Amino acid sequence: MEFKLLDKDFKIPVLGLGTWGMGGFMETDSSSDEESIRAIKDAINIGYTHIDTAEVYGAGHTEELIGKAIKDLDRSKLIITSKVFKTNLKYDDVITSCKKSLEKLQTNYIDLYLIHAPNPKISLEETMKAMDYLIEQKLVRFIGVSNFSVNEMKEAQRYSKNKIIANQIPYNLATRNNDYKGNCTNMESEIIPYCQENDIIIIACRPIERGLLLEPNPVLDELSKKYNKTKAQIAINWLISKKGIITIPKSTNIEHLKENLCSVGWNLSIEDIKLLDETKFENPSS
Numbered sequence: 001m002e003f004k005l006l007d008k009d010f011k012i013p014v015l016g017l018g019t020w021g022m023g024g025f026m027e028t029d030s031s032s033d034e035e036s037i038r039a040i041k042d043a044i045n046i047g048y049t050h051i052d053t054a055e056v057y058g059a060g061h062t063e064e065l066i067g068k069a070i071k072d073l074d075r076s077k078l079i080i081t082s083k084v085f086k087t088n089l090k091y092d093d094v095i096t097s098c099k100k101s102l103e104k105l106q107t108n109y110i111d112l113y114l115i116h117a118p119n120p121k122i123s124l125e126e127t128m129k130a131m132d133y134l135i136e137q138k139l140v141r142f143i144g145v146s147n148f149s150v151n152e153m154k155e156a157q158r159y160s161k162n163k164i165i166a167n168q169i170p171y172n173l174a175t176r177n178n179d180y181k182g183n184c185t186n187m188e189s190e191i192i193p194y195c196q197e198n199d200i201i202i203i204a205c206r207p208i209e210r211g212l213l214l215e216p217n218p219v220l221d222e223l224s225k226k227y228n229k230t231k232a233q234i235a236i237n238w239l240i241s242k243k244g245i246i247t248i249p250k251s252t253n254i255e256h257l258k259e260n261l262c263s264v265g266w267n268l269s270i271e272d273i274k275l276l277d278e279t280k281f282e283n284p285s286s
């Protein structure tokens, strides 16, 4: 697996495992627990080491499933990212959320803890003080943000003693500048260049736009034939060809997990990256 440097002491693989939907989306759904636990274990067995989750996924149940999947494994070989939800950003709430996540994940530290989304109703200074506390207490190794604009990243950094090392954003071939929900804008024009200049890793979530990028598209269809790779693999390889970008496709299907892993270890040509850069894909927002 290829890595990108997060910090001099911490490398993160270019491809990790997303988990939103395992154990439910915004509510708990226990109907596929065995399948989800199996998928997480399978993913780790075939080489995934970074698992992305959040306290809000499955209303907490996703973290429980990850905890069950990893409890007998060598924790030091895994990188766990979790996120505190935007309604829990007051000082005490951040700490309580983190401790609950640790319990569910059956671990005593989270590698990368992110603020899931900004919340203008809660003082960011208060949130960042709590994030610093979590690092001091060694409950968290590194901190970051998600869906933050450049100004929000700068403000968060001003209030924190620790470097914000990542911003997770819904960037892919289709979304480019604007997440279809309008939660994250100016990704390509502002956020990514700022992160690249300031050594902040960009974690591109929704790399295949939940399947939308697998729909017929003349450019992706052509490149898929040319490279003998699937469209998911082309879309993922395009993301990780960019400086500072890593990604986290979600799958509970072993064939998809293997397929996504094989997005790594080869390169689209510079001309084809440019072709994809210049291709307009259907964005659900347009």
Ligand SMILES: NC(=O)c1ccc[n+]([C@@H]2O[C@H](COP(=O)([O-])OP(=O)(O)OC[C@H]3O[C@@H](n4cnc5c(N)ncnc54)[C@H](OP(=O)(O)O)[C@@H]3O)[C@@H](O)[C@H]2O)c1
Binding pocket: 017, 018, 019, 020, 021, 052, 053, 116, 146, 147, 168, 169, 170, 204, 205, 206, 207, 208, 209, 210, 211, 214, 232, 248, 249, 250, 251, 252, 253, 256, 257, 259, 260
């Ligand atoms: N920070 C945020 O606000 C935020 C927002 C959204 C997502 N995320 C994170 O990013 C992760 C990824 O995003 P996502 O799950 O929304 O979308 P995604 O990874 O773009 O797409 C996941 C969907 O694509 C399918 N899939 C995966 N690989 C495939 C392949 N090779 N061929 C065909 N289908 C494939 C999966 O189904 P199968 O399971 O059947 O393979 C699933 O339905 C999330 O799970 C979550 O961890 C974060």
